[in-house]
Amino acid sequence: MHNFMYFKLAAENIKKNAKMYIPYLITSIITIMMFYIMIFLAYNPGLTGMKGSNSVGTILNMGIYVIGIFAVIFLFYTNSFLLKRRKKEIGLFNILGMEKKHIARIMTIENIYSYLINMISGIFFGILFSRLMLLLLIKILRAGTGFVFNISLQGIYITLIFFTIISVLILLNNIRQIHLSKPIELLKGGNVGEKEPKSKWIIAAAGILTMGTGYFMAITVSNAVSALNYFFIAVILVIIGTYCLFTAGSIVLLKILRRNKKYYYKTNHFTSVSGMIYRMKQNAVGLANICILSTMVLVMLSSTVCLYIGQDNVLNNRFPTNIGINTIFSNKEESESVSNTVKKIVQDSGYKIESYNEFRYKVYTLEFNKEEKTFLPSTDITLNIDKMYLAYFFPIESYITQTGSDVVLNDEDVLIYSPDEIDISDKFLIQDLNFHVKGMVENPGFTIQTSGSYMKLVYIFVKDEEIISQIHNQFGDYYGDYYKLSHVIGFDIIENEDKQTKLVSTIRDTLESVDEYKNLTFQIYSTAEERFDFYALYGGLFFLGLFLGALFIMATVLIIYYKQISEGYEDKQRFYIMQQVGMSKVEVRKSIRSQVLTVFFLPLISAIVHIIFAFKMITMMLELLNLTNVSLFVICTVATVIIFTVFYTAVYSLTARTYYKIVE
Amino acid sequence: MILNVKNLKKVYTSRFGGHHVQALSNVTFSVDEGEFIAIMGESGSGKTTLLNILAALDKPTSGEVFLDGKALVGISEKEISAFRRDNLGFVFQDFNLLDNFSIKDNILLPLVLAGKSIEKMNTSLKPVLIKLGIEDIIEKYPYEISGGQKQRTAIARAIITNPKLLLADEPTGALDSRTTDSLLKLFRKINEDGQTVLMVTHSIKAASHASRVLFLRDGTVFHQIYRGESTNEELYQKISDTLTILATGGGFNA
Numbered sequence: 081m082h083n084f085m086y087f088k089l090a091a092e093n094i095k096k097n098a099k100m101y102i103p104y105l106i107t108s109i110i111t112i113m114m115f116y117i118m119i120f121l122a123y124n125p126g127l128t129g130m131k132g133s134n135s136v137g138t139i140l141n142m143g144i145y146v147i148g149i150f151a152v153i154f155l156f157y158t159n160s161f162l163l164k165r166r167k168k169e170i171g172l173f174n175i176l177g178m179e180k181k182h183i184a185r186i187m188t189i190e191n192i193y194s195y196l197i198n199m200i201s202g203i204f205f206g207i208l209f210s211r212l213m214l215l216l217l218i219k220i221l222r223a224g225t226g227f228v229f230n231i232s233l234q235g236i237y238i239t240l241i242f243f244t245i246i247s248v249l250i251l252l253n254n255i256r257q258i259h260l261s262k263p264i265e266l267l268k269g270g271n272v273g274e275k276e277p278k279s280k281w282i283i284a285a286a287g288i289l290t291m292g293t294g295y296f297m298a299i300t301v302s303n304a305v306s307a308l309n310y311f312f313i314a315v316i317l318v319i320i321g322t323y324c325l326f327t328a329g330s331i332v333l334l335k336i337l338r339r340n341k342k343y344y345y346k347t348n349h350f351t352s353v354s355g356m357i358y359r360m361k362q363n364a365v366g367l368a369n370i371c372i373l374s375t376m377v378l379v380m381l382s383s384t385v386c387l388y389i390g391q392d393n394v395l396n397n398r399f400p401t402n403i404g405i406n407t408i409f410s411n412k413e414e415s416e417s418v419s420n421t422v423k424k425i426v427q428d429s430g431y432k433i434e435s436y437n438e439f440r441y442k443v444y445t446l447e448f449n450k451e452e453k454t455f456l457p458s459t460d461i462t463l464n465i466d467k468m469y470l471a472y473f474f475p476i477e478s479y480i481t482q483t484g485s486d487v488v489l490n491d492e493d494v495l496i497y498s499p500d501e502i503d504i505s506d507k508f509l510i511q512d513l514n515f516h517v518k519g520m521v522e523n524p525g526f527t528i529q530t531s532g533s534y535m536k537l538v539y540i541f542v543k544d545e546e547i548i549s550q551i552h553n554q555f556g557d558y559y560g561d562y563y564k565l566s567h568v569i570g571f572d573i574i575e576n577e578d579k580q581t582k583l584v585s586t587i588r589d590t591l592e593s594v595d596e597y598k599n600l601t602f603q604i605y606s607t608a609e610e611r612f613d614f615y616a617l618y619g620g621l622f623f624l625g626l627f628l629g630a631l632f633i634m635a636t637v638l639i640i641y642y643k644q645i646s647e648g649y650e651d652k653q654r655f656y657i658m659q660q661v662g663m664s665k666v667e668v669r670k671s672i673r674s675q676v677l678t679v680f681f682l683p684l685i686s687a688i689v690h691i692i693f694a695f696k697m698i699t700m701m702l703e704l705l706n707l708t709n710v711s712l713f714v715i716c717t718v719a720t721v722i723i724f725t726v727f728y729t730a731v732y733s734l735t736a737r738t739y740y741k742i743v744e
Numbered sequence: 745m746i747l748n749v750k751n752l753k754k755v756y757t758s759r760f761g762g763h764h765v766q767a768l769s770n771v772t773f774s775v776d777e778g779e780f781i782a783i784m785g786e787s788g789s790g791k792t793t794l795l796n797i798l799a800a801l802d803k804p805t806s807g808e809v810f811l812d813g814k815a816l817v818g819i820s821e822k823e824i825s826a827f828r829r830d831n832l833g834f835v836f837q838d839f840n841l842l843d844n845f846s847i848k849d850n851i852l853l854p855l856v857l858a859g860k861s862i863e864k865m866n867t868s869l870k871p872v873l874i875k876l877g878i879e880d881i882i883e884k885y886p887y888e889i890s891g892g893q894k895q896r897t898a899i900a901r902a903i904i905t906n907p908k909l910l911l912a913d914e915p916t917g918a919l920d921s922r923t924t925d926s927l928l929k930l931f932r933k934i935n936e937d938g939q940t941v942l943m944v945t946h947s948i949k950a951a952s953h954a955s956r957v958l959f960l961r962d963g964t965v966f967h968q969i970y971r972g973e974s975t976n977e978e979l980y981q982k983i984s985d986t987l988t989i990l991a992t993g994g995g996f997n998a
Contacts, residue, residue: 341862342862345852345856345862345865346856346859347856347857347859350849350853350856350857354842354844354845354849355844357844358843358844654842654844656840657840657841657842658842659801659825660799660801660828660834660836660840661829661834661853661854661857661901662825662826662828662829662830662854662857662858663825663857664821664822664824664825664826665825667825
């Protein structure tokens with residue numbers, strides 16, 4: 081055979097199988113495009129100059145890996161679909177006298193064609209859309225103009241290498257499959273494995289067990305740290321459960337229905353039950369894939385959107401005032417001196433101090449024993465997170481200054497404030513020291529800046545710093561012997577963020593240059609500066625969520641499309657036989673329609689159930705990221721689910737047309 | 745008279761109307777109750793078209809078909825499925841069993857579609873299974889049994905409703921010769937039990953089991969042979985001779 085023939089045949093094959101090939105090409109092109117864009121963004125020189133570039137860089141890099149892994153799995157999956165549909169044609173070539181090496185050669189040429197199309201268009205569209213994505217990222221990050229638009233040679237290079245490797249592996253796999261198979265099997269290709277599945281009781285039971293455990297973990301989780309610890313275990317359990325229940329559970333259930341003769345031998349049930357057994361067997365894995373992808377899209381979009389919308393809320397939680405100066409470990413005189421210096425700097429700059437607060441405190445992680453009403457030192461927070469409190473001790477004067485209260489405390493008296501529940505009302509112990517609760521405080525008048533609110537908080541106001549040092553001393557070596565207190569100054573100035581930033585750097589320079597303070601450690605912040613870190617983190621996550629969401633949605637669409645096509649070919653024959661044995665066209669159509677609807681909406685419904693069970697867990701994890709606005713998350717989740725459902729339905733009805741075209 | 749076909753004509757028009765193909769030009773014949781008719785003819789003689797019209801799967805361009813006195817052509821689209829279910833049984837060359845049903849369920853399919861009760865299904869099922877000798881395989885699936893068994897299943901499915909007419913389209917076409925023999929005997933037996941059978945075939949052997957053979961050529965009934973007192977072998981010879989004349993272009997008149 082002339083070489084020219086091979087090229088012609090290969091081109092003909094692609095044209096002939098356009099219905100299968102074009103979606104495959106489009107998917108590959110989009111995957112390559114997104115991979116390139118991700119690299120382009122992650123290694124953009126503008127990123128290094130940006131504030132918060134670290135978190136954005138890390139997030140985008142993570143995106144590259146996710147897309148990479150996804151590309152390998154997904155391209156192999158779609159390719160196997162393509163190959164399965166085409167086995168008949170290949171078998172025919174084989175029988176008509178082509179040797180397997182000839183077929184392999186045609187296959188290779190076909191793959192080279194599609195490789196070239198994919199690579200060239202993928203990188204072309206990548207470069208084309210990278211600018212758009214860059215603008216979107218800048219907008220989301222609210223970053224300046226530090227980013228530069230260029231063609232990323234590095235991106236092209238990595239993309240080329242990575243996808244060339246994937247293409248070669250796919251080609252090798254195809255050739256291997258052709259070599260292993262016999263022509264007669266190839267001829268049957270499209271409809272092998274029509275055996276009805278055995279009831280897989282064990283797998284179904286395992287599915288119920290894993291899914292149940294995963295759900296149970298998700299709804300019984302009681303705090304953020306364990307949510308984080310158990311989240312991945314729960315996710316893996318639910319994924320396993322989903323696969324088991326889709327593949328085996330559905331069939332077991334249908335077989336139970338079939339065993340019920342009264343139910344089964346009714347016109348409607350008869351065809352639908354047996355039809356569903358058949359369909360679930362053919363499609364279970366694909367449907368479980370759709371379900372898991374949909375769940376991922378929903379979780380990712382709802383949480384990143386929520387974080388992004390709620391980031392100002394987070395910022396306010398995290399930083400109670402616009403400007404803050406923390407001195408770690410100082411004595412009373414030093415603190416006074418620091419606050420005077422700061423006040424003077426602000427006044428000299430001509431700004432007015434608003435909502436000023438100042439206090440000294442000592443903080444311990446203590447375990448609270450409810451039965452014995454005793455706080456004991458403990459640092460192992462993972463052990464018993466529910467009993468752990470972040471206990472802040474303040475001299476009562478901080479409270480009096482902030483609120484103007486006239487409360488008087490004796491040595492044993494304390495006031496208690498806790499935003500979390502605490503079962504304490506009268507007497508309690510801190511290790512061996514006795515205390516008496518003089519009152520519970522509704523509002524302490526100031527907020528401590530906390531890095532994450534996963535532990536319960538309690539503020540304990542005692543008579544004076546002497547009491548705090550007594551408490552400290554009895555803990556002994558547990559928290560070190562250094563019992564100086566921390567000192568916090570917080571205030572707002574009503575000026576724009578530039579001026580805030582400038583003021584903060586003046587304060588920073590001054591405090592660090594004064595000789596008297598050289599033994600002190602300061603933490604100085606302004607929300608004006610911190611904001612960018614937040615935008616970088618949450619914006620980066622949001623961008624990644626959108627980006628990957630789009631990728632996964634595309635995958636879902638493609639799987640649905642391929643499923644519709646293969647269902648169509650399978651149903652064609654059945655549709656015909658049913659009519660011959662006396663079912664009307666309308667009846668057949670109705671029956672098939674209801675089955676196909678069930679098959680395609682099962683994954684969506686399962687995904688929504690997953691989301692509902694995961695909700696509590698995700699809420700708790702968002703708390704770790706300082707997002708405490710649960711109702712915002714509810715709204716984001718519901719909105720995402722609704723939009724996704726609409727989109728899913730639209731995709732379904734569009735692809736269903738292809739299905740009906742094949743069947744009729 | 746159970747089936748009466750009068751002046752049947754069928755013209756296929758290509759999609760854009762330019763091309764006309766006449767599949768049936770003028771077909772007239774009738775079938776009495778209890779007859780076993782074989783219809784023979786070469787490819788393109790109109791056999792399949794005729795069968796599709798008799799099965800109410802296709803409509804003739806002109807002419808009429810009466811089944812037990814009822815005109816097939818006039819039946820509305822709505823009633824046609826029920827009519828087909830109640831009055832006709834089908835057996836096909838490639839069996840057309842549904843892989844997702846067990847043998848038993850394949851046979852029961854028409855009864856389930858007709859909304860019969862489980863008791864009724866069980867009483868109808870038993871004699872049919874015995875008649876066809878497939879009691880042992882009813883829990884199996886179509887892909888687990890042999891071709892002969894598949895065809896027996898298909899026959900069981902066709903006769904379980906006690907149809908007025910059993911239509912068979914090349915029923916032995918996909919079977920080896922030994923299986924073919926036993927299957928044709930089965931058709932005879934069913935026919936002797938009173939079932940009217942109309943079989944389309946181009947196998948002389950299959951046709952030689954019939955009580956009457958019709959020959960189609962160029963869309964008309966060209967000739968017919970009655971079995972009379974002949975044995976299968978004699979009928980086989982007559983059919984063979986007729987086909988030779990047909991092939992060499994001789995002129996009989998029906």
